[in-house]
Amino acid sequence: MDFDWTEEDRAYRARIREFLKKELPSDWDEISRHGPGSREQTEFSLQFCPKLAEAGLLVPHWPQEWGGGDRPTWEHFILGEELWAAGEPRGAQYMNVNWIGPTLMRFGTEEQKRRFIPEMVAGKAIWCQGFSEPNAGSDLASLRTRAERDGDDYVINGTKIWTSYAAMAEHCFLLARAGAGQGKAGIAIFIVPMSTPGIEVRSIPSLIGHGDIHETFFTDVRVPAAARLGEEGEAWSIINYSLANERVGIPRYELSTRVLNDMVSELKQRGDFSDPVVQARAGSAAAACEAARMLVYRTVDMKARGDIVGAEASMARVAVIEADHAVTDFGMEFLPDAFNGRSHPAFLAHHERAIVTGIAAGAAEIQLGLIARHWLDLPKGVH
Ligand SMILES: Cc1cc2nc3c(=O)[nH]c(=O)nc-3n(C[C@H](O)[C@H](O)[C@H](O)COP(=O)(O)OP(=O)(O)OC[C@H]3O[C@@H](n4cnc5c(N)ncnc54)[C@H](O)[C@@H]3O)c2cc1C
Numbered sequence: 001m002d003f004d005w006t007e008e009d010r011a012y013r014a015r016i017r018e019f020l021k022k023e024l025p026s027d028w029d030e031i032s033r034h035g036p037g038s039r040e041q042t043e044f045s046l047q048f049c050p051k052l053a054e055a056g057l058l059v060p061h062w063p064q065e066w067g068g069g070d071r072p073t074w075e076h077f078i079l080g081e082e083l084w085a086a087g088e089p090r091g092a093q094y095m096n097v098n099w100i101g102p103t104l105m106r107f108g109t110e111e112q113k114r115r116f117i118p119e120m121v122a123g124k125a126i127w128c129q130g131f132s133e134p135n136a137g138s139d140l141a142s143l144r145t146r147a148e149r150d151g152d153d154y155v156i157n158g159t160k161i162w163t164s165y166a167a168m169a170e171h172c173f174l175l176a177r178a179g180a181g182q183g184k185a186g187i188a189i190f191i192v193p194m195s196t197p198g199i200e201v202r203s204i205p206s207l208i209g210h211g212d213i214h215e216t217f218f219t220d221v222r223v224p225a226a227a228r229l230g231e232e233g234e235a236w237s238i239i240n241y242s243l244a245n246e247r248v249g250i251p252r253y254e255l256s257t258r259v260l261n262d263m264v265s266e267l268k269q270r271g272d273f274s275d276p277v278v279q280a281r282a283g284s285a286a287a288a289c290e291a292a293r294m295l296v297y298r299t300v301d302m303k304a305r306g307d308i309v310g311a312e313a314s315m316a317r318v319a320v321i322e323a324d325h326a327v328t329d330f331g332m333e334f335l336p337d338a339f340n341g342r343s344h345p346a347f348l349a350h351h352e353r354a355i356v357t358g359i360a361a362g363a364a365e366i367q368l369g370l371i372a373r374h375w376l377d378l379p380k381g382v383h
Helices: 006-021 028-034 037-053 073-085 095-107 110-122 235-247 251-267 275-304 311-334 345-354 364-374
Strands: 127-130 146-150 155-159 171-177 187-193 199-206 209-224
Touching: 006 037, 006 073, 028 037, 028 209, 028 345, 037 110, 073 095, 073 251, 095 110, 095 127, 095 235, 155 171, 155 187, 187 209, 187 235, 187 251, 251 275, 251 311, 251 345, 275 311, 311 345, 311 364
Parallel strands: 127 171, 146 171
Antiparallel strands: 146 155, 155 209, 171 187, 199 209
């Protein structure tokens, strides 16, 4: 067990920082103020990701056959840490790199791979994820959007909600009921072009930013059967594969750590860091960030070894959420005036995202339930 980075890893990290220094514009703080889901940042990603791709820094971990570099999982992870801490200039495209692309490569037909992977590798593809519905979030298996087979087509009807990036996305990775199966066994995945007639997208105003989350309505949306990913009823195992990648996909502790360091610097500058209570709280937040980092590293290590990641992913996610909260709570308590959005925009941006971090990509309580069942072996329903 070695907890240190190799020389090669350090050099790789330094190269990414250098790249970011060169490529991020002087008004990047303003562009990134509203987070990866905002229109500004998603538009920016369409200029930034092609440059990242040209530098070999977009999908280094993907197989060469599909435009990657066959590089170790850890390189991709270092990349994720640096980009997320810089405000995620990949915008919505982090999803392609982390899980949509790998899911297509694993479960897609040759035709689907050839159609969609090259655009992702070029850094020019915006996708959205149509999972949640007004009455199906945590209990995703109860979703009602229906895809009815009609000859060589499917006709899709239903409503999705909280769909990030939907207003700018070209494709939706959509879950819908298809065939006769019940619950989880009745769900299929469809790749739906967002320009298909019958799709309406409405932005939902929210504190995390402009145009970030949406309601997406599907009315008699017709897609060919070739738009289905996997078989009818097979979606659940594909989704589990995707979600395990998504849950550890965002190394938020890296940003939390940097924000905490900036908060401590600010307190020191003000002469307010000598109070032992302040120091103890800062120490506790730092410990939460490091605990999250280590738990996430374990899941990355498991993935790198080809092991199946189970409850470990849920634990890592809970720790990441707690670290986010510990840092923002610390700042709000000891530097409340610095959250005005002007003097330290990163504090407010981090705070806003910390509010939703325990909901998006599967609520924290659901992760705790998974840990209870799969780690502590408690029966379902007792927790
Ligand atoms: C910023 C953001 C971006 C998002 N982006 C997308 C996206 O792009 N695509 C998409 O499909 N979805 C997206 N979501 C939706 C997200 O996946 C859901 O909000 C999440 O799964 C929770 O579902 P829900 O909102 O329906 O809440 P509910 O499932 O109704 O849960 C409400 C509360 O009840 C608790 N709860 C529910 N069931 C249990 C249980 N069994 N045990 C204990 N507690 C429980 C939850 O933890 C939560 O606190 C996004 C959400 C946010 C906040």
